[in-house]
Amino acid sequence: MSQTSTHYRTCPLCEATCGLEISVEKGRVTKTRGDKQDVFSAGFICPKGTTLGALHEDPDRLRQPHVRKNGTHVAVSWQEAFVHIEQGLARVREADGDDALAIYLGNPNVHNLAGAFYVGPLIRALRTRSVYSASTVDQMPRHVSCGHMYGSGGTIPVPDLDRTDYLLMLGANPYESNGSLATAPDWPGRMSRIQERGGKIVVVDPRRTRTAKAADEHLTILPGTDAHLLLSIANVIVEEDLSDAGAAALHIEGFELALAAVKAFTPELAAARTGIPAQDIVRIAREFAAAPSAAAYGRMGAHTTRFGTLASWAADLITILTGNLDRAGGIMFPLAAHARPRRTGPGKGFKVGRWSSRVRELPEVQGEFPVSTLAEEIEIEGPGRIRALFTVGGNPAISIPNGGGRLDEALAGLDFMVSVDPYLNETTRHADVVLPPPSALERSHFDVSFTGIAIRNVANYSAAVFPAAGPSEADILAKLSLIASGQGADAKTEDMHQLLLRGLVQSEVGKAHSRIAGRDVDEILAGCAGRPPEEQFLDVLIRTGSYGDGFGADPRGLSLAKLEASPHGIDLGAIEPGLPGVLSTPSGKVELLPEAIAADLGRLEADLEASPEDGLQLIGRRTVRSCNSWMHNVEVLVRGRDRCTLHVHPDDAARLGVRDGAPVRVASRVGALEVPAEVTDEIRPGVVSLPHGYGHGLPGARADVAARQPGVNSNLLTDSEPMDPLSGNAVLNGIPVEVTAAG
Numbered sequence: 001m002s003q004t005s006t007h008y009r010t011c012p013l014c015e016a017t018c019g020l021e022i023s024v025e026k027g028r029v030t031k032t033r034g035d036k037q038d039v040f041s042a043g044f045i046c047p048k049g050t051t052l053g054a055l056h057e058d059p060d061r062l063r064q065p066h067v068r069k070n071g072t073h074v075a076v077s078w079q080e081a082f083v084h085i086e087q088g089l090a091r092v093r094e095a096d097g098d099d100a101l102a103i104y105l106g107n108p109n110v111h112n113l114a115g116a117f118y119v120g121p122l123i124r125a126l127r128t129r130s131v132y133s134a135s136t137v138d139q140m141p142r143h144v145s146c147g148h149m150y151g152s153g154g155t156i157p158v159p160d161l162d163r164t165d166y167l168l169m170l171g172a173n174p175y176e177s178n179g180s181l182a183t184a185p186d187w188p189g190r191m192s193r194i195q196e197r198g199g200k201i202v203v204v205d206p207r208r209t210r211t212a213k214a215a216d217e218h219l220t221i222l223p224g225t226d227a228h229l230l231l232s233i234a235n236v237i238v239e240e241d242l243s244d245a246g247a248a249a250l251h252i253e254g255f256e257l258a259l260a261a262v263k264a265f266t267p268e269l270a271a272a273r274t275g276i277p278a279q280d281i282v283r284i285a286r287e288f289a290a291a292p293s294a295a296a297y298g299r300m301g302a303h304t305t306r307f308g309t310l311a312s313w314a315a316d317l318i319t320i321l322t323g324n325l326d327r328a329g330g331i332m333f334p335l336a337a338h339a340r341p342r343r344t345g346p347g348k349g350f351k352v353g354r355w356s357s358r359v360r361e362l363p364e365v366q367g368e369f370p371v372s373t374l375a376e377e378i379e380i381e382g383p384g385r386i387r388a389l390f391t392v393g394g395n396p397a398i399s400i401p402n403g404g405g406r407l408d409e410a411l412a413g414l415d416f417m418v419s420v421d422p423y424l425n426e427t428t429r430h431a432d433v434v435l436p437p438p439s440a441l442e443r444s445h446f447d448v449s450f451t452g453i454a455i456r457n458v459a460n461y462s463a464a465v466f467p468a469a470g471p472s473e474a475d476i477l478a479k480l481s482l483i484a485s486g487q488g489a490d491a492k493t494e495d496m497h498q499l500l501l502r503g504l505v506q507s508e509v510g511k512a513h514s515r516i517a518g519r520d521v522d523e524i525l526a527g528c529a530g531r532p533p534e535e536q537f538l539d540v541l542i543r544t545g546s547y548g549d550g551f552g553a554d555p556r557g558l559s560l561a562k563l564e565a566s567p568h569g570i571d572l573g574a575i576e577p578g579l580p581g582v583l584s585t586p587s588g589k590v591e592l593l594p595e596a597i598a599a600d601l602g603r604l605e606a607d608l609e610a611s612p613e614d615g616l617q618l619i620g621r622r623t624v625r626s627c628n629s630w631m632h633n634v635e636v637l638v639r640g641r642d643r644c645t646l647h648v649h650p651d652d653a654a655r656l657g658v659r660d661g662a663p664v665r666v667a668s669r670v671g672a673l674e675v676p677a678e679v680t681d682e683i684r685p686g687v688v689s690l691p692h693g694y695g696h697g698l699p700g701a702r703a704d705v706a707a708r709q710p711g712v713n714s715n716l717l718t719d720s721e722p723m724d725p726l727s728g729n730a731v732l733n734g735i736p737v738e739v740t741a742a743g
Helices: 047-057 078-096 107-111 113-126 140-150 187-196 210-214 226-239 246-251 255-261 267-274 278-290 308-321 371-379 403-412 473-484 493-509 521-527 533-543 560-564 595-608 629-633 650-656 704-708
Strands: 004-010 019-025 028-034 066-069 072-075 101-105 131-133 166-170 200-204 217-219 295-298 388-392 416-420 433-435 456-459 570-574 616-621 646-648 663-667 672-679 687-691 735-741
Touching (some): 019 047, 028 047, 047 629, 078 101, 078 433, 078 473, 101 113, 101 371, 113 473, 113 493, 113 533, 131 371, 140 308, 166 226, 166 278, 166 308, 226 278, 226 308, 255 595, 278 308, 308 595, 371 403, 416 473, 473 533, 493 521, 493 533, 533 560, 629 704, 646 650, 646 663, 650 672, 650 735
Parallel strands (some): 101 388, 166 200, 166 295, 200 217, 388 416, 616 687, 646 672
Antiparallel strands (some): 004 019, 019 028, 066 072, 646 687, 663 735
């Protein structure tokens, strides 16, 4: 490497996929700024994106495996760590069998290639159905509603921000989060351009967020009632004969049934439940239907509720009823570079409940169980009780319901635990073995997950900036898979890499509609050789994907080499209509009123008659400087005022005798904590708000910066019992709490 160099890469820290320009001198990052030539982000960058160098150089980031000996984690060699895992796993299996094993997957797995290609083999090698992830404290309702409607949990339409005339956002704050399940750099700029071309933005949120301030209109809703609001909007559209599915009508099943299903959700009933006046509901419905194009977009605030899946479905419903499905300016289906070419015809559809959890007998969804149940599955005696846990990324001890209390105690009682993580954090401090993956700058990058939900079809590949000091994450996960499958700590990862890659190619050449149908497997393998295994996987997917060169069949097509030669990315164009090719339902059409959704509407209808919760309700929040808990260990991101405060409306503060900056006690059914109050009129009366991801400084964790500003773990207040029944998602918003002045 030369003394001075410039590198272009995609930021892997959130879903926005912004392009970065990174300057390196003498082996250290000296400057990080937005890549103005990036085809998607055009120079936009947030504070998090500037910190990749600091994260790489963080002295608390682990560079060697650590094994717990006599209650303390000590550095060991990679071989010693793998032998320790082999022995510990064998002990648990001998005593309790495969059913005693479990795995938790944090959201960093969707931000790197190894997570995309090697987590699945590890799950299969563990031979367990006890799979948990961050999805059930985040976006599982979206996967479930889309699965039932379009045939697959991965078939997710996104709002066409760059062409829409009317954007209705619920429980979303992209000015802080940079967007979610709708990948788009520079949401603020894109929202401004909607307004510049004469469009309108309406934000529905209990808080006057930065996003709400930038919108044309802000409706303050009671937490957890987004589905009520959306279905009352649908009711107005139906009752006033404003519905017209447009060109998508040919591809929709159950349109009339859906029209009938919303009749009970009148604006008057919804007004009493949501706190939004009926006349505003009627007006918004009319505006949405009359707009030249419109899209409804809901996220965390709408999905992490008791009716999260219904809220996700209802947002698509009003968009479909007004003719805005699969058309410019509405909601559309992206086509990523690695996506398979689209085909038409019926599919297998979406199914849940293929097996059930042990304690509460809850159905699996997308191959996993609700993470809210993890603690009880560890604690409660009986066949299948979890005795060994693998965690790959994530920090469930502070990110899931009852995380800092019940789960923390449960983790301490495991017989064996292995974590793949760069930090000793609140979760991994319990692990017997911690295996640190390379830093983000020590590995190549391509957004397998987020290009599939991007508002524009683009492709960006990033080479590693620095050579990795240890094994790649693909090698780490492959070695764990080999150990879990009984091949031992001495097994060669290269054998597994080649076995998986050959299997992928064999599958592709065997498909009649593949770009390499009938080709010689060894010829294809030779065509992608010479790269790390995860990049070979990616090369195969891109070259056989919708824009691929078919390994020479179409010289104009894409390959990883072409992406590598285009450091600012390749623009594949605006999203184009995808119906019916995106569908995999049994009918081959959009199922507008799926059976599971119809069955759950009675629960929502009954809730229309419920009185609003007495007392205060707790909701979450985030800031632009924070995404995951490990970002609290970066000095530049945590500078300034304390952000871990309880937002309280002035009227509530006066009634409760709470002063700005003074400590308050917050208590729920399951726990209590003390935190400074921040009195602000930016939150609805009757609602209070805490940020997530805090609660640092626990014994055994090593995060010096975070420990100096530990904050409080909001999930001490989150109840693991209530959840959205269709998805198993945790209820993180609308938690009944009591607030009193502390001391």
